[in-house]
Amino acid sequence: MPAPRAAIVIPARYKSSRFPGKPLQALRGADGVSKSLIQRAWEAGMAAQGFAEVVVATDDARIAEAAEGFGARVVMTPESCRNGTERCAAALPMLESDPEVIVNLQGDAPLTPPWFLEALRDAMADQSFDVATPVLRCDAEAHAAFLEDRAAGRVGGTTAVFDRSGRALYFSKEVIPYTGRTFAAAETCPVFHHVGVYAYRPGALAAYAGWPEGGLETWEGLEQLRFLENGVALKCVEVEARGRVFWEVNNPQDVARVESAMERAGIL
Incomplete structure (x- = not known):
C-alpha cells in the first residue's frame, strides 16, 4: 500500500509548567553551535523524507518570530489549546497540503530520527486504525x-504497554511494566519508551478536540490517554x-x- 499524503505539525507553547520558555532553550550541537529547541525539532522534521509540509504551530509571538527567523512556516493557534494534539x-x-495523515512531532523531541517519522507515516497505510505512535x-x-x-522525584519520559497486536493498553510517566530490577547491557528489557510523536487521520483529530479532558489524562498529564478513555484504538509502532x-x-x-546525545550522534 502506498504511504498516505502526510504533513508534520510541531506544536510549541511557551508556558510549560515544568519548563517555561522551553522551545527557546538553546541546545549545543556536536559542532559546539547552539540552536533553539524549536529549531532543532524543526530540523528533525525536515530531515524526514516524503512529507508534504512541516509547520510550527504556536500561540506565542516569541516562538513564532524565532521559527520564522530560521525559515519555518508558522501557523498561529489559540492560547486555549490544552496540549499538542x-x-x-x-x-x-x-x-496547505490537504493531508490524509497529520504527524505531531512534539517540539521537545529534537533527537527524533527521521526513520521514526517515516515508519509512523507508513504504518498509517493500514486503514484499520486512526491513531498511531x-x-x-x-x-x-x-x-x-x-x-x-x-528516584529523584523527576517526571522523565513516558512508557507504554500494548497487546500482541500493538494496540495500546496504557501509557504512564511511571516505569511500566514494573520489574523491580535493573538490566545488564546484553539483556532484553520489557520496558518500552513512548516516543513523543503521533499520527492521526483528520477525523480522529477533529473528534479529539471535541472531547473533554479525561481523568487519566489529567492525572498522568498525557494527552494520548484521551483517545484510550474514549475507546479509540491507538496503534503502537x-x-x-x-x-x-x-x-x-x-x-x-x-x-x-540531550546535548550529550547529540554530540555522540554527531548532530550539528
Whole structure:
C-alpha cells in the first residue's frame, strides 16, 4: 500500500509548567553551535523524507518570530489549546497540503530520527486504525535513566504497554511494566519508551478536540490517554534506535543529557 499524503505539525507553547520558555532553550550541537529547541525539532522534521509540509504551530509571538527567523512556516493557534494534539487540530484547517495523515512531532523531541517519522507515516497505510505512535524498546541505559528520574522525584519520559497486536493498553510517566530490577547491557528489557510523536487521520483529530479532558489524562498529564478513555484504538509502532539515543527535553536537567546525545550522534 502506498504511504498516505502526510504533513508534520510541531506544536510549541511557551508556558510549560515544568519548563517555561522551553522551545527557546538553546541546545549545543556536536559542532559546539547552539540552536533553539524549536529549531532543532524543526530540523528533525525536515530531515524526514516524503512529507508534504512541516509547520510550527504556536500561540506565542516569541516562538513564532524565532521559527520564522530560521525559515519555518508558522501557523498561529489559540492560547486555549490544552496540549499538542489540540494544537494540531487547530492547525489542521491552515495546512496547505490537504493531508490524509497529520504527524505531531512534539517540539521537545529534537533527537527524533527521521526513520521514526517515516515508519509512523507508513504504518498509517493500514486503514484499520486512526491513531498511531512510535515505541522504542529501552536498553539498559535508557531504563536506568527512567529509574534515576523517578528516584529523584523527576517526571522523565513516558512508557507504554500494548497487546500482541500493538494496540495500546496504557501509557504512564511511571516505569511500566514494573520489574523491580535493573538490566545488564546484553539483556532484553520489557520496558518500552513512548516516543513523543503521533499520527492521526483528520477525523480522529477533529473528534479529539471535541472531547473533554479525561481523568487519566489529567492525572498522568498525557494527552494520548484521551483517545484510550474514549475507546479509540491507538496503534503502537515499534521503531529501532539504530544506535541513536532518544530522549525528550522534559525538565531543565534534560538539556545536558540531550546535548550529550547529540554530540555522540554527531548532530550539528
